[in-house]
Amino acid sequence: MSSLPIPPSLSTDQLLYRAMEALAEGQQETDDQHVISQTLLRRFAGRQGAEYNQLCYLNIKYPKKVYLGGSDKCGKVKNFVRCGSDSLEMVWKRVEDQLPHVFQAVDDGVAISSPECIDRIKNVIALHFTRSLQTAKVSQRAVTETEEQLRLKYSSDPALLREYFRYKHRLEPAGPDALEVALEEMIRQSGERVYDGSFFRARIEDMYRRVRESFSPLSVRIATPSQGEFLIGDVPALTVRWDMKSSGVLGGVALAQANTVILPLGPRALVALGKKNELLTLSKDQVEEANRRQIHAAQNYVYFRPGSGLEKTVRAHI
Template sequence: MKAAHISKQHLVSQVLLRQFAMPGPKGSCWQLLPFDVWNPERRQKLKGPRACGAAKDFVPFDSASAEDLWGSVETRVPAALAAVHAGTPFADPRHVEVLRDLVVLHYVRSHRYRGVYTNAFETVSVKLRSKLIRQYPEQVRREALYQTGLHIPGSNSLGSFTERLIKQSETTQDFETGKLFRTSIENMFNKVRAMAAAKWHLEVLTPQSGQFLIGDNPAVTVRTDVTPFSYNMAVGDAHSMVLPIGPRHLLALGPKNVLGSIPRAVVDELNTVQILASDRYVYMHPRSGLEKFARAKSRQQQAERVNH
């Protein structure tokens, strides 16, 4: 029997969000602080991990298939996190593998990737329309006559019918239903996973002071040869891919396995990247003291958008 569609899908794994949470009053459910970077002046309210980092119908078609793929990584994360907390993440190669996969998972299962996918499909559709009109006008006119019984005289009508042909195609129908996205995101995960395994090892970094926060696009490609750090470049152009996994730990893909600490200035740079790369929210430990920092960076980002 086919598994039921899952509408509420977590893009940030709950196992990670729980690392940023603390028990509520009188031992109630664990809570963390979501910060709305679109509305930095809004009073932020504590929420449980289940209420954070999720999107409705992110994979709208056959979501159970994607959830099974994500689950193949996420079910192995608690043991790997326990090794990180114990200071022994490299004692078992399986922990290194799952933590690296966790970074890749959050890079692909993201608002950012869906935006790239959508823009790419729309760009290809526009190019295909132009190509059909330019290289195959007579074939398009014959198809229009066959489908409608009408002769298409001008370029505008030809363009309109070409759009109709593209919308009728199986690929476009699969795009509209979400079937194409589900296939694309699963294939991309497997592709980047293999690339990361071949190219990168794992760095487990702790702050010398301060704490990390985590955004709703939490795995981010970065270049660290400039300040402020540049981010969201193609994987092949990046120095690393980073993922906070708790207030006191961050994973970075790098040239060798490293267990190290980083100064407060670098922590601030990485937290800034999380804020700027977020779709809308960042999440932090309620006692981290990072709300003021997030508010200042969000205001700065809004001001820069207005000026541009």
């Protein structure tokens, strides 16, 4: 999977235009948004005492206490997408509505022979790669780059600056000072789209399109553990290079340079992109390694099945 071709992103201007469209939609926003699909989290849930649908989880910064919570309360980020979130939730919903069928096929051992199911698994991986805490952090880093790109673009186009000055002030620009005023106003206006969250909303939808296209020619490997079980971190879809101990974009593994992308689909299933569709059984050490990568890439929380004893694994790898 090395040197995976990634389709080009929309230009900054196109993203800003889409950001303005998101603002114009005027929809009600969704405050608490899952970065791990609730349907996927339920796969790691179990009974704890009289309570059903409970997840165990550890805060990796304060790992002494094991918490319990329902899947509806876990894997959420407040205002992950602050603008146009409702319409973006509809994009995710189209993928998430297929998850029960995917999980049933995986559990029955028939997913690998179904092209439709393989395609849906790639959608799930792409969704969790894109709708991710790592994507948010990388996008924050890109804000400064975006401002620099805009400044370079606008300052090299005096005709555009003159046109903007006339439109904004209903006056003819008188000399370079007027063009400097126009430049700063255009940067500020574009910057508002960056900082109000609408630019991120446009960027993340575009990223999902690009990631999904890049996964299109790939196959899926479905792995089950010979011993033990999988856990899941709050950055669950991870880029992996076999020659690197770290994982994920924040761990320095860019999508284009990754050997694979992995995603746990439950305590008894993990999927990875590859060159051919196949079923695998992982050894105890391989399961431990998959869990280690989830733990190291997690930003805040790691989730696992009650009674699994995986809190010891989490603490051992923090």
